[in-house]
Amino acid sequence: MLETLLTINSPDMNLLDKIQPFYVMQLLNRAKALEQAGADVVHMEIGEPDFPTPPLVVNAGIEFLSKGEVKYTPAAGLSALREAIARFYAERYNVEVPVSRIFVTPGASGAVLLALAGLLERGGEVLLSDPGYPCYPNFVRLLGGEPRLVPVGVETNFQLDAEILRRHWTAKAQGVVMASPSNPTGTMADGATLREIAEFLDAHGGFWLSDEIYHGLVYGEPARSALEFSDRAFVVNSFSKYFGMTGWRLGWAVVPEAFIVLAERLAQNLFLSAPTHSQMAALAAFSPDNLAELERRRREFETRRDFLLRELPGLGFGIPVPPQGAFYIYADCSRLTDDSFKLAWRLLEEAHVAITPGKDFGLNEQQHHLRFAYTASLGRLTEGLRRIREFAPVIKTGASQSQDVPFQPDDQNFNILGEA
Numbered sequence: 001m002l003e004t005l006l007t008i009n010s011p012d013m014n015l016l017d018k019i020q021p022f023y024v025m026q027l028l029n030r031a032k033a034l035e036q037a038g039a040d041v042v043h044m045e046i047g048e049p050d051f052p053t054p055p056l057v058v059n060a061g062i063e064f065l066s067k068g069e070v071k072y073t074p075a076a077g078l079s080a081l082r083e084a085i086a087r088f089y090a091e092r093y094n095v096e097v098p099v100s101r102i103f104v105t106p107g108a109s110g111a112v113l114l115a116l117a118g119l120l121e122r123g124g125e126v127l128l129s130d131p132g133y134p135c136y137p138n139f140v141r142l143l144g145g146e147p148r149l150v151p152v153g154v155e156t157n158f159q160l161d162a163e164i165l166r167r168h169w170t171a172k173a174q175g176v177v178m179a180s181p182s183n184p185t186g187t188m189a190d191g192a193t194l195r196e197i198a199e200f201l202d203a204h205g206g207f208w209l210s211d212e213i214y215h216g217l218v219y220g221e222p223a224r225s226a227l228e229f230s231d232r233a234f235v236v237n238s239f240s241k242y243f244g245m246t247g248w249r250l251g252w253a254v255v256p257e258a259f260i261v262l263a264e265r266l267a268q269n270l271f272l273s274a275p276t277h278s279q280m281a282a283l284a285a286f287s288p289d290n291l292a293e294l295e296r297r298r299r300e301f302e303t304r305r306d307f308l309l310r311e312l313p314g315l316g317f318g319i320p321v322p323p324q325g326a327f328y329i330y331a332d333c334s335r336l337t338d339d340s341f342k343l344a345w346r347l348l349e350e351a352h353v354a355i356t357p358g359k360d361f362g363l364n365e366q367q368h369h370l371r372f373a374y375t376a377s378l379g380r381l382t383e384g385l386r387r388i389r390e391f392a393p394v395i396k397t398g399a400s401q402s403q404d405v406p407f408q409p410d411d412q413n414f415n416i417l418g419e420a
């Protein structure tokens with residue numbers, strides 16, 4: 001009996017190999033342990049806004065919860081919320097989206113799962129940018145597909161474009177998942193690029209899953225939605241980032257007309273419904289007063305981004321493409337190290353600054369990149385950079401505690417291991 005239970009409970013080793021952990025979680029756990037031991041850690045690794053959920057949204061949630069009637073909603077979500085999302089597309093993007101195509105989900109994560117669960121065939125390839133958001137390849141593998149990581153760089157703003165898709169498209173290719181602005185680079189694909197991607201995928205019958213979770217958090221030209229260019233696109237978005245509601249677990253998918261019936265069945269089976277109180281709270285998210293508050297927050301993120309863009313190069317970090325959105329800077333640390341993972345650990349252990357190593361975002365030059373998240377106040381970011389500046393001589397010598405070698409950011413010949 002016990003043996004049978006053990007067999008049932010033992011994890012599928014294949015799946016364990018296929019699903020990668022978030023390396024940053026180890027780092028975060030260590031940061032928490034350091035904090036428990038009394039250390040003051042500057043957090044620049046966290047991919048969620050430091051601002052609390054806006055009060056109007058919280059109050060709407062509390063008012064609903066106080067009635068105690070927290071029951072399932074229809075699988076596709078509350079009609080009022082789906083209608084509010086449809087209005088949002090009309091106002092922000094000038095795109096008419098029928099409410100029937102909108103599915104409210106548990107976060108963008110639920111929306112990506114819903115879309116890929118309905119789209120992927122066994123062995124089908126999905127093209128993904130490298131660097132990119134680490135859950136995509138894991139979802140694709142989980143659902144029996146093959147992630148095809150395509151290196152992207154400065155030339156294309158760290159985004160996929162039609163030419164890259166052409167070069168990497170194979171007979172097994174089924175579609176593309178991309179995020180603009182991107183995690184981890186914060187860079188965006190412009191309207192012309194999105195139009196060409198839409199045309200390429202129409203011509204090849206490929207699906208297009210456009211993750212627009214960082215829309216709203218942009219610092220130049222507004223982000224364009226895939227829905228402006230294609231009726232076949234699957235768009236996912238979320239209340240997590242721009243709306244500041246990470247823990248409420250609420251997002252949405254806009255699916256093509258032909259996918260509505262399948263999406264409905266999948267939503268019923270996968271989730272039953274997204275959290276009801278979160279949906280009720282989110283109804284307040286689109287009010288003009290709340291949007292004004294979100295605009296204040298966006299401006300604060302912009303100030304922080306500009307600060308890091310100004311200061312990081314002086315510490316030896318390269319930023320070849322200034323990010324236009326999200327709250328990340330994917331900094332090139334090749335002048336400091338050939339092992340960004342090790343550098344991230346040393347910065348945490350020795351300077352008490354937490355930064356996410358490139359290893360979390362793919363294979364392409366990951367050893368030369370760190371992702372700075374500006375999800376901390378300007379004061380904390382300033383303190384973080386002060387510590388990195390102090391730590392820099394240690395990086396240069398490879399020593400553990402030495403402070404006596406002045407840091408020279410223009411020196412090309414050093415790395416974290418102290419090797420010339």
Ligand SMILES: Cc1ncc(COP(=O)(O)O)c(C=O)c1O
Nearest residue numbers: 107108109133179183238240251
């Ligand atoms: C690009 C991207 N997509 C999706 C998600 C998941 O977000 P959610 O909280 O809406 O599930 C994240 C979270 O960091 C992300 O960066």
